[in-house]
Amino acid sequence: MNDKKLYLALFILALAAPAVLYPVFLMKVLCFALFACAFNLLLGFAGLLSFGHAAFLGTGGYVTGYLMINAGLTPELGILAGTLAAGLLGAVYGKLAVRREGIYFAMVTLALAQLAFFFYLQAPFTGGEDGLQGVPRGELFGFIDLSNNLAMYYFVLAIFVFGFWLIRRTVHSPFGQVLKAIRENEPRAISLGYNVNDYKWLAFVISSALAGLAGSTKTLVFQLASLNDVHWHLSGEVVLMTLVGGMGTLLGPLVGAGAIVTIQNYLSGGELGNYIHIILGAIFVVCVLAFRSGIVGQFQKMLKQNF
Amino acid sequence: MSQDFILETRNLVKAFKGFTAVDDVNLKIERGAIHALIGPNGAGKTTVFNLLTKYLTPTDGSLLYNGRDITAMKPAAIARAGIVRSFQISAVFPHLSVLENVRVALQSREGNSFHFWKPVKVLDRLNDRAMELLADVGLADFASARTLDLPYGRKRALEIATTLALEPELMLLDEPTQGMGHEDVEVVADLIKRVSAGRTILMVEHNLQVVSRLADRITVLQRGAVLTEGDYATVSADPRVREAYLGVAADEPAAPQSRPASVEALAPEARA
Ligand SMILES: Nc1ncnc2c1ncn2[C@@H]1O[C@H](COP(=O)(O)OP(=O)(O)O)[C@@H](O)[C@H]1O
Ligand SMILES: [Mg+2]
Numbered sequence: 406m407n408d409k410k411l412y413l414a415l416f417i418l419a420l421a422a423p424a425v426l427y428p429v430f431l432m433k434v435l436c437f438a439l440f441a442c443a444f445n446l447l448l449g450f451a452g453l454l455s456f457g458h459a460a461f462l463g464t465g466g467y468v469t470g471y472l473m474i475n476a477g478l479t480p481e482l483g484i485l486a487g488t489l490a491a492g493l494l495g496a497v498y499g500k501l502a503v504r505r506e507g508i509y510f511a512m513v514t515l516a517l518a519q520l521a522f523f524f525y526l527q528a529p530f531t532g533g534e535d536g537l538q539g540v541p542r543g544e545l546f547g548f549i550d551l552s553n554n555l556a557m558y559y560f561v562l563a564i565f566v567f568g569f570w571l572i573r574r575t576v577h578s579p580f581g582q583v584l585k586a587i588r589e590n591e592p593r594a595i596s597l598g599y600n601v602n603d604y605k606w607l608a609f610v611i612s613s614a615l616a617g618l619a620g621s622t623k624t625l626v627f628q629l630a631s632l633n634d635v636h637w638h639l640s641g642e643v644v645l646m647t648l649v650g651g652m653g654t655l656l657g658p659l660v661g662a663g664a665i666v667t668i669q670n671y672l673s674g675g676e677l678g679n680y681i682h683i684i685l686g687a688i689f690v691v692c693v694l695a696f697r698s699g700i701v702g703q704f705q706k707m708l709k710q711n712f
Numbered sequence: 713m714s715q716d717f718i719l720e721t722r723n724l725v726k727a728f729k730g731f732t733a734v735d736d737v738n739l740k741i742e743r744g745a746i747h748a749l750i751g752p753n754g755a756g757k758t759t760v761f762n763l764l765t766k767y768l769t770p771t772d773g774s775l776l777y778n779g780r781d782i783t784a785m786k787p788a789a790i791a792r793a794g795i796v797r798s799f800q801i802s803a804v805f806p807h808l809s810v811l812e813n814v815r816v817a818l819q820s821r822e823g824n825s826f827h828f829w830k831p832v833k834v835l836d837r838l839n840d841r842a843m844e845l846l847a848d849v850g851l852a853d854f855a856s857a858r859t860l861d862l863p864y865g866r867k868r869a870l871e872i873a874t875t876l877a878l879e880p881e882l883m884l885l886d887e888p889t890q891g892m893g894h895e896d897v898e899v900v901a902d903l904i905k906r907v908s909a910g911r912t913i914l915m916v917e918h919n920l921q922v923v924s925r926l927a928d929r930i931t932v933l934q935r936g937a938v939l940t941e942g943d944y945a946t947v948s949a950d951p952r953v954r955e956a957y958l959g960v961a962a963d964e965p966a967a968p969q970s971r972p973a974s975v976e977a978l979a980p981e982a983r984a
Binding site: 571574575577578579580581582583585586589590592593594595596597598599600601603604607611 | 765767786787788789791792796797798799803804805806807808812815816817819820821822824825826827828829830831832834835874878
């Protein structure tokens with residue numbers, strides 16, 4: 406299969422990447438890519454626009470950070486706990502959100518995410534404005550020291566590959582088939598006996614757990630969980646990444662996250678740093694108006710036309 | 713006549729903001745029959761379908777299916793209980809293949825629709841059954857086509873195959889021949905006749921030739937209320953029905969065979 410060859414090539418590239426690129430940058434890209442892939446499962450494959458996904462990323466981050474600092478967990482358990490917590494929050498939020506459609510769905514997710522933001526702002530164990538700093542990376546399985554950036558990078562890569570694999574599998578599963586049917590024609594899916602809200606809910610839970618996985622991983626990488634991770638800015642950024650890369654394509658969010666993180670890193674060092682939001686906003690507008698299918702979507706179209 | 717009714721409505725009412733679209737309708741659908749629901753545009757036929765399948769909640773009245781009150785059931789549950797509908801606007805999954813359209817219907821009777829960790833390949837065991845259903849409606853050659861690319865008539869046929877996949881006891885067809893050319897109408901009418909074996913069909917249909925050929929019993933709806941009911945001869949002889957359809961008291965002969973060319977013109981939607 407052509408797809409598989411492409412994935413293999415990308416994987417080999419990712420294995421070799423730290424030889425040329427700074428591992429922390431690569432890890433940042435992978436964390437945001439996983440976040441965007443998780444978000445895209447909902448937007449691109451279930452047709453649900455969540456405007457509160459930062460709540461899940463942040464929850465993963467805070468829970469992992471807190472447990473790593475205070476309970477001395479090994480990193481794999483810390484990440485597992487963060488992921489589960491985000492999935493649990495997703496289960497509750499999802500239950501409330503999937504009853505609404507379209508813009509109302511987006512508004513409910515935004516409102517619930519703001520609730521989470523204020524919780525993390527006020528709660529005594531989150532460090533308020535400072536966040537949780539100095540989160541130890543710990544030793545993977547008790548013997549691989551993750552303070553080494555290269556070791557950490559390969560761990561993050563493994564997590565990303567797992568998350569990506571799970572999303573791809575979900576999309577190409579019996580469940581994914583129903584999701585597709587719901588997105589294509591919801592009333593018809595109901596008339597075939599599907600309780601569509603239950604399917605949307607499950608997609609929401611998987612998506613939020615994986616967003617939590619991204620957040621937990623990110624907290625280990627940067628040894629920090631902060632309010633930025635639950636801020637609505639981030640919920641917006643993940644929409645941007647997904648649309649720029651190509652929603653509803655498996656690789657789009659990866660490409661989009663790569664592009665946005667690269668632009669942010671490049672700009673924040675230079676004199677244009679103050680204009681980051683304006684520049685990202687402009688990119689967003691251009692994408693929505695001119696390349697509605699995103700970078701990967703556009704690329705796929707070109708391939709189709711030429712072969 | 714036996715008194716075995718698969719579906720009954722009791723004093724069914726649906727009001728939209730003061731406007732009563734369905735007004736105190738008592739339907740009795742006999743098991744095994746083809747029952748047609750006819751009436752001019754806006755009479756409330758689609759609304760009745762939406763009530764029967766709970767896409768709309770009745771303002772008043774109740775629904776009995778096999779003697780059981782289903783008024784409080786949810787749409788998906790009603791579908792699983794055996795009442796499966798088609799839609800007035802062709803309802804297919806455009807970006808799924810023709811085979812996948814049927815398969816996703818078959819899948820709803822399997823227990824694996826929440827299995828997100830399994831490869832889609834596990835659905836392949838449904839392919840044979842799906843192909844059988846496609847063959848039944850004359851779509852075997854189109855199995856791998858993208859549904860979007862099918863001509864309209866074939867989409868409607870696919871919709872029927874998809875509906876059949878659920879092996880419904882009661883099939884609700886909302887204008888299955890609407891917008892079709894003469895040949896497609898014949899094909900679909902034949903198809904409905906064929907699949908009616910062993911099940912009950914309630915259909916909304918404007919083409920009176922189709923109605924006369926297929927329907928065992930006809931209910932005429934006008935402004936939300938039942939105008940009259942009976943077999944084709946009875947209903948078509950009723951001057952009120954001809955008035956409702958033509959807007960004037962027409963004195964055309966009622967037998968459909970005697971006016972083949974004007975049958976289409978009787979359909980208000982075709983004239984509109
Ligand atoms: N959701 C709705 N809200 C308000 N009015 C409606 C709604 N659905 C149908 N109606 C009205 O109810 C009447 C019956 O419509 P419908 O059942 O679609 O008629 P038919 O299928 O017989 O042509 C029409 O006047 C229509 O405008
Ligand atoms: Mg109608």
